[in-house]
Amino acid sequence: MELLIQQLVTGIATGGIYACMALAVVMIYQAIHHLNFSQGEMAMFSTFVAWQLLQWGLPYWAVLPLTVAVSFAGGMAIERLVIRPLGQAPILSHIAVFIGLFAVINSLAGFIWDFTIKPFPSPFGEGSQLGGLISNHQIGMIGVTLVVLLFLYLFFRYTRIGLAMRAAAENPASARLVGIRVGRTVALGWGMAAAIGSIAGILIAPLVFLEPNMMLSILLYGFAGAVLGGLSSPAGAVFGGFAIGVIENLAGTYIPVVGDELKLPIALLLIVTVLVFKPTGLFGRPVVQRV
Amino acid sequence: MSPLLQVSDLHASYGDFRVLHGLDFAVGQGGVTTLLGANGAGKTTTLRALCGMIRHSGRIVFEGADIAGRPTEEIVRLGIAHVPEGRGTFTGLTAEENLLCGAMARSDRGAIAADVERVYGWFPRLKERRRQQAGTLSGGEQQMLAIGRALMLRPKLMLLDEPSFGLAPLIVAELFEILRKVGEEEGVALLIVEQNAALALELADRAYLIETGCMVMSGSAAEIRDDESVRAAYLGY
Ligand SMILES: Nc1ncnc2c1ncn2[C@@H]1O[C@H](COP(=O)(O)OP(=O)(O)O)[C@@H](O)[C@H]1O
Ligand SMILES: [Mg+2]
Numbered sequence: 001m002e003l004l005i006q007q008l009v010t011g012i013a014t015g016g017i018y019a020c021m022a023l024a025v026v027m028i029y030q031a032i033h034h035l036n037f038s039q040g041e042m043a044m045f046s047t048f049v050a051w052q053l054l055q056w057g058l059p060y061w062a063v064l065p066l067t068v069a070v071s072f073a074g075g076m077a078i079e080r081l082v083i084r085p086l087g088q089a090p091i092l093s094h095i096a097v098f099i100g101l102f103a104v105i106n107s108l109a110g111f112i113w114d115f116t117i118k119p120f121p122s123p124f125g126e127g128s129q130l131g132g133l134i135s136n137h138q139i140g141m142i143g144v145t146l147v148v149l150l151f152l153y154l155f156f157r158y159t160r161i162g163l164a165m166r167a168a169a170e171n172p173a174s175a176r177l178v179g180i181r182v183g184r185t186v187a188l189g190w191g192m193a194a195a196i197g198s199i200a201g202i203l204i205a206p207l208v209f210l211e212p213n214m215m216l217s218i219l220l221y222g223f224a225g226a227v228l229g230g231l232s233s234p235a236g237a238v239f240g241g242f243a244i245g246v247i248e249n250l251a252g253t254y255i256p257v258v259g260d261e262l263k264l265p266i267a268l269l270l271i272v273t274v275l276v277f278k279p280t281g282l283f284g285r286p287v288v289q290r291v
Numbered sequence: 292m293s294p295l296l297q298v299s300d301l302h303a304s305y306g307d308f309r310v311l312h313g314l315d316f317a318v319g320q321g322g323v324t325t326l327l328g329a330n331g332a333g334k335t336t337t338l339r340a341l342c343g344m345i346r347h348s349g350r351i352v353f354e355g356a357d358i359a360g361r362p363t364e365e366i367v368r369l370g371i372a373h374v375p376e377g378r379g380t381f382t383g384l385t386a387e388e389n390l391l392c393g394a395m396a397r398s399d400r401g402a403i404a405a406d407v408e409r410v411y412g413w414f415p416r417l418k419e420r421r422r423q424q425a426g427t428l429s430g431g432e433q434q435m436l437a438i439g440r441a442l443m444l445r446p447k448l449m450l451l452d453e454p455s456f457g458l459a460p461l462i463v464a465e466l467f468e469i470l471r472k473v474g475e476e477e478g479v480a481l482l483i484v485e486q487n488a489a490l491a492l493e494l495a496d497r498a499y500l501i502e503t504g505c506m507v508m509s510g511s512a513a514e515i516r517d518d519e520s521v522r523a524a525y526l527g528y
Contacts, residue, residue, distance in 0.1 A: 160391075160395070160400075163384075163388055163391060163392065163395075164392070164395055166381075166383070166384060166388075167381050167384060167388075167392045167395075170381050170382070170383050170384070171379065171380075171381055171382075173344070173375075173379065174375070174379035174380070174381060175381075175392070176344075176362075176363040176364050176367070177342065177344075177363065177367060177372075177373045177375060177379060178367065178392045178393050178395050178396065178440065178444070179364050179367035179368050179395050179396025179444070180364065180392070180395050180396075181364050182364070232383075
């Protein structure tokens with residue numbers, strides 16, 4: 001029993017990382033209805049920017065908003081320069097571009113900051129709770145994720161621009177017909193996704209160390225969380241992220257063949273299972289349509 | 292008085308496929324104009340061209356300014372609301388959120404809440420369904436929602452693409468009665484595209500008839516209604 005509780009808490013703690021990433025994934029999916037494979041790399045790059053600013057001696061609480069702002073602008077710029085020219089190109093072209101972006105950002109980070117791992121500070125201190133089961137940083141990270149989620153919920157539910165973004169994502173043609181400037185809402189979606197990704201990266205870096213490949217497996221878990229919870233539901237994605245963390249930990253502990261090595265395939269298996277049996281995810285809203 | 296909308300020599304095509312071959316028509320300030328024609332004649336294409344949704348050439352003069360070639364979002368902002376073919380419902384949003392979307396182009400935010408109530412006044416059924424996901428509304432309710440959403444713009448001109456399509460006759464009669472009143476009381480000029488010619492001619496002051504992308508007849512609704520060839524081909528008596 002004690003072992004089970006231990007594993008649950010550890011799972012939730014790691015799940016916080018995935019939840020954070022899943023939230024960023026869903027955010028961009030809401031804006032463009034594509035899964036962005038380069039999202040993890042964008043977050044990693046933002047984290048390097050933060051690291052560089054810290055190296056230059058700026059205080060943590062100045063670096064955080066600065067990085068978020070830079071990332072927001074960077075996300076908008078990527079949309080403008082790389083995504084917008086694609087226009088209505090088929091989905092495969094988008095995927096090709098995402099993979100290209102992935103490679104470019106990854107090598108660029110390696111080129112500028114090299115591939116040695118770098119420690120990244122936590123604003124929440126070094127200690128831990130519950131007899132070392134969960135670190136202060138993990139608790140802080142979960143807290144921040146929930147705050148960001150709340151912020152997003154309020155933004156999309158109660159602001160005019162949030163409603164415009166939802167409308168534009170759902171039906172761009174109709175959105176134009178009510179005067180929504182769809183190009184701007186899409187750019188805004190990219191900016192917000194990059195900003196949220198940067199928060200995720202900064203929160204994840206103290207746990208996994210900073211290096212250009214830090215996001216590889218995390219993005220996969222983030223996708224798994226987002227798909228499990230439902231791509232149309234930010235709250236579902238966060239729940240999905242936690243659930244993935246817990247499932248991964250329990251499977252690693254209680255299913256002997258899984259161990260540590262097979263944890264990643266479990267995420268893949270989950271993605272496939274959910275897509276086959278419940279494509280909208282646990283909390284995603286199926287779009288009901290009558291004609 | 293110069294017309295609200297004056298269209299001359301309007302051409303439009305989908306890729307290499309030319310659909311409109313130089314249309315001339317006008318919509319007056321206020322009142323109802325109807326554009327009639329068989330399935331595939333180019334009615335929807337005409338409305339799409341007016342809103343800059345497809346490639347076109349020619350002159351589209353709205354309130355004295357040529358708007359041909361401007362992006363859709365900007366044309367809407369001039370006060371042209373388009374109720375598109377298929378209604379264009381935001382199915383995942385609630386009915387009320389759909390209405391609020393209709394006011395996206397407006398800058399007088401303070402007046403929007405009152406206008407939502409005004410639309411509910413026209414369509415009480417929408418008020419009952421305000422929190423419901425719009426995709427779950429019936430066809431008639433979605434058509435009301437699309438018209439309500441267009442009214443939220445406080446448009447000067449409203450383009451309606453086959454508002455009767457797929458609806459039961461009783462609902463259609465109700466809808467057209469409301470449209471007539473809306474046009475009069477809100478001072479909105481209506482341009483209605485219909486396959487159901489009898490219905491549209493009852494409502495309209497002026498009518499145009501297009502066949503395969505060419506304007507073949509225009510006149511007052513009464514003249515068109517009394518024309519022998521129109522009777523035979525479109526009214527069926
Ligand atoms: N998206 C499209 N791509 C290519 N051709 C189209 C498209 N939409 C309509 N057309 C063609 O344009 C012509 C006019 O269509 P449309 O304007 O929809 O007619 P109507 O609304 O009068 O029924 C038809 O021949 C139709 O096949
Ligand atoms: Mg049509």
